[in-house]
Amino acid sequence: MNYRIEIGHGSGGQMTRRLIRDLFMKNFRNKWLDADGDSAVMQTYGNNIAMTTDSHVVSPIFFPGGDLGKLAVCGTVNDLAVVGAKPEWITAGFILEEGLSINTLERIVISMADEARKAGVHIVAGDTKVVKKGQADQIYINTAGVGTVDDKCLHISSGKKIKNDDVILINGTIGDHEAAIINAREQFFESSRLRSDCASVNQQVHELLNQCNSIKFMRDVTRGGLAGILTELANMTENGIEIKEADIPCNDAVMAFCETLGFDPLQLANEGRFVTILSKDEAQNAMEILNNFNDNKPACIGLITSAHPGQVVMETAIGGKRLIETPWAAKTPRIC
Amino acid sequence: MKFIDEYRNREMVKRLASAIRYEAGGHYRFMEVCGSHTHAVRRHGLLSLLPANIRLLSGPGCPVCVSDQSFIDKIIYLAGMKGFTITTFGDLERVPGNEKSLASSREEGADIRIVYSPLEALDIAAKNPKREVVFPAIGFETTAPATAITLQKARKANIRNFSVLSAHKIMPPAMHAVIDDGIKINGYICPGHVSSITGSKIYNVFPEKYHVAAVVAGFEPMDILQSVLMLVRQVNYRNFHTEIQYKRAVTVDGNSIAQDVINDVFEEQDDIWRGFGVLPKSGLKPREKYSNWNAEHRFDFPKYNSVPDTSCICGEILKGKKEPEDCMLFGKSCNPQHPVGACMVSPEGCCNAHFKYQLHELQD
Numbered sequence: 001m002n003y004r005i006e007i008g009h010g011s012g013g014q015m016t017r018r019l020i021r022d023l024f025m026k027n028f029r030n031k032w033l034d035a036d037g038d039s040a041v042m043q044t045y046g047n048n049i050a051m052t053t054d055s056h057v058v059s060p061i062f063f064p065g066g067d068l069g070k071l072a073v074c075g076t077v078n079d080l081a082v083v084g085a086k087p088e089w090i091t092a093g094f095i096l097e098e099g100l101s102i103n104t105l106e107r108i109v110i111s112m113a114d115e116a117r118k119a120g121v122h123i124v125a126g127d128t129k130v131v132k133k134g135q136a137d138q139i140y141i142n143t144a145g146v147g148t149v150d151d152k153c154l155h156i157s158s159g160k161k162i163k164n165d166d167v168i169l170i171n172g173t174i175g176d177h178e179a180a181i182i183n184a185r186e187q188f189f190e191s192s193r194l195r196s197d198c199a200s201v202n203q204q205v206h207e208l209l210n211q212c213n214s215i216k217f218m219r220d221v222t223r224g225g226l227a228g229i230l231t232e233l234a235n236m237t238e239n240g241i242e243i244k245e246a247d248i249p250c251n252d253a254v255m256a257f258c259e260t261l262g263f264d265p266l267q268l269a270n271e272g273r274f275v276t277i278l279s280k281d282e283a284q285n286a287m288e289i290l291n292n293f294n295d296n297k298p299a300c301i302g303l304i305t306s307a308h309p310g311q312v313v314m315e316t317a318i319g320g321k322r323l324i325e326t327p328w329a330a331k332t333p334r335i336c
Numbered sequence: 337m338k339f340i341d342e343y344r345n346r347e348m349v350k351r352l353a354s355a356i357r358y359e360a361g362g363h364y365r366f367m368e369v370c371g372s373h374t375h376a377v378r379r380h381g382l383l384s385l386l387p388a389n390i391r392l393l394s395g396p397g398c399p400v401c402v403s404d405q406s407f408i409d410k411i412i413y414l415a416g417m418k419g420f421t422i423t424t425f426g427d428l429e430r431v432p433g434n435e436k437s438l439a440s441s442r443e444e445g446a447d448i449r450i451v452y453s454p455l456e457a458l459d460i461a462a463k464n465p466k467r468e469v470v471f472p473a474i475g476f477e478t479t480a481p482a483t484a485i486t487l488q489k490a491r492k493a494n495i496r497n498f499s500v501l502s503a504h505k506i507m508p509p510a511m512h513a514v515i516d517d518g519i520k521i522n523g524y525i526c527p528g529h530v531s532s533i534t535g536s537k538i539y540n541v542f543p544e545k546y547h548v549a550a551v552v553a554g555f556e557p558m559d560i561l562q563s564v565l566m567l568v569r570q571v572n573y574r575n576f577h578t579e580i581q582y583k584r585a586v587t588v589d590g591n592s593i594a595q596d597v598i599n600d601v602f603e604e605q606d607d608i609w610r611g612f613g614v615l616p617k618s619g620l621k622p623r624e625k626y627s628n629w630n631a632e633h634r635f636d637f638p639k640y641n642s643v644p645d646t647s648c649i650c651g652e653i654l655k656g657k658k659e660p661e662d663c664m665l666f667g668k669s670c671n672p673q674h675p676v677g678a679c680m681v682s683p684e685g686c687c688n689a690h691f692k693y694q695l696h697e698l699q700d
């Protein structure tokens with residue numbers, strides 16, 4: 001069968017993962033790519049360098065809680081931060097549609113500059129291309145990011161130090177970003193409190209790594225949502241994971257949005273949340289550190305278990321049990 | 337969250353589950369005939385709370401799943417015609433027809449747009465007078481009123497480039513067919529949203545004629561467990577009658593305004609159900625006065641084979657005769673990414689729900 005690219009191939013779910021594995025990883029093979037982290041980590045001249053790239057095509061380009069420019073910087077910074085890197089330099093490639101207003105572009109660029117300043121990174125190179133009207137949707141931004149990694153953090157992206165009874169923390173509520181974006185795009189609810197959580201998390205990550213010694217793994221919760229990263233982690237490390245629905249923080253506005261339209265908040269993306277896996281005895285300390293940051297609502301949502309290797313099981317809010325699925329493709333609301 | 341937390345009270349759930357365990361003496365087979373029930377049972381992990389002597393079967397309750405393959409083929413046929421726009425609910429996008437799905441038609445250049453309401457489809461037609469805009473109308477009594485109102489509006493505003501390809505179905509004939517087919521069940525978990533339109537009276541025949549218990553259930557965990565308990569009691573005392581558990585939405589007589597709208601626009605017709613074949617008076621087609629807006633009437637279609645040519649056992653699953661895990665394709669060549677049968681496509685489909693939440697029947 002002659003497959004074509006479907007929207008679902010960009011969803012961050014199983015379809016994306018298969019495309020990456022069967023096409024990109026297969027052809028680009030090398031040890032750094034095979035490590036399969038949010039950023040690649042390389043040793044060069046005695047230093048550890050982390051490198052990542054990301055493309056930002058969000059529609060609409062301005063949304064409650066952020067815009068395309070802020071998102072481009074945060075996304076790149078966060079991909080570096082969660083492999084234990086200190087983000088340093090970013091590049092920005094702009095693909096602009098003929099007819100885009102310069103004012104709009106300026107707003108996006110100023111927003112990027114602001115966020116870069118906040119996150120303490122420098123935008124050091126760029127590129128500009130213009131395509132004919134209709135060949136792009138206003139503006140796309142591709143970024144690359146480079147950071148430096150301390151020796152003691154080299155294990156973080158692989159999760160290979162994860163052990164039974166380690167606990168899983170998240171720094172805040174789930175689903176906010178994607179719910180806000182879908183609502184802004186489809187205009188389901190005019191007045192809603194849905195707001196993207198889009199933010200750079202490198203300072204929080206830095207504090208955690210400075211003050212806790214037992215951090216085994218970190219990952220930012222983006223496409224595919226919490227379900228996406230936990231199932232991927234269980235799969236990759238062959239650990240079992242147990243989470244409790246009642247302990248997972250979720251804003252009422254996001255819950256209401258999901259209940260109304262039939263979405264699962266576990267599968268919705270964030271842009272300012274990350275999970276941390278660490279030893280039980282340091283969990284309280286880590287929660288206190290995370291609590292010091294604005295907009296955070298840290299929670300201990302589950303633990304690592306030997307009971308069902310490779311699987312994520314959730315105790316539902318009412319006390320039932322179910323398996324968490326790997327998200328597959330694009331989400332659509334249900335008929336009734 | 338208000339109106340949700342009340343029905344997901346852990347302590348109450350525990351009490352209901354132990355009451356069920358205490359009172360359920362024999363073996364019980366209850367069938368739900370609503371995709372949203374199938375979904376809720378899996379999502380909240382309710383099976384792990386029910387004792388092993390209570391089996392929940394998923395019947396023909398997912399509108400996408402029960403629609404005949406020729407329905408999809410007809411939409412795909414129209415999608416391929418010059419000047420046509422198909423406006424559809426997202427659920428239908430990936431349903432496989434004989435050769436391809438709507439999603440693959442779009443990749444080939446067809447104009448297919450996802451809408452969230454048939455009124456949105458009508459709006460697209462009004463704004464694009466040079467295009468033929470077709471809305472594949474799908475669903476049971478719950479969604480039929482929205483299609484009916486849209487047709488009334490199209491007729492009133494005389495928007496002639498809009499039409500509906502109706503696969504609307506009504507529930508009771510399929511519930512009859514399950515019993516006529518010899519499938520042994522002790523009770524129906526009757527569909528809550530269908531009943532909010534029709535009223536609970538449409539189910540009276542099942543307890544009265546067949547001694548099958550009937551409870552109209554809501555969709556929250558406590559609703560479903562309470563309904564199961566009510567069904568167990570009806571069976572235990574052989575006191576078969578239609579009961580409404582979902583009282584906050586359902587009455588005996590239903591929503592008469594919605595019923596009137598349906599009656600104004602639609603008439604019953606014999607219709608094909610996947611797995612059941614033709615069931616008499618089980619579908620809804622637009623009446624004569626709406627024939628201008630009836631795609632079936634407006635356009636000529638090639639003849640389509642209605643039998644899917646695969647080893648997919650969707651039909652048997654929809655009847656409650658087999659479980660998704662009995663199918664040799666399940667989870668292998670048939671998965672949400674490449675669904676072979678309709679039950680895997682729709683989030684309300686039984687195979688999809690089984691695949692997603694996989695049965696974690698941890699009995700405690």
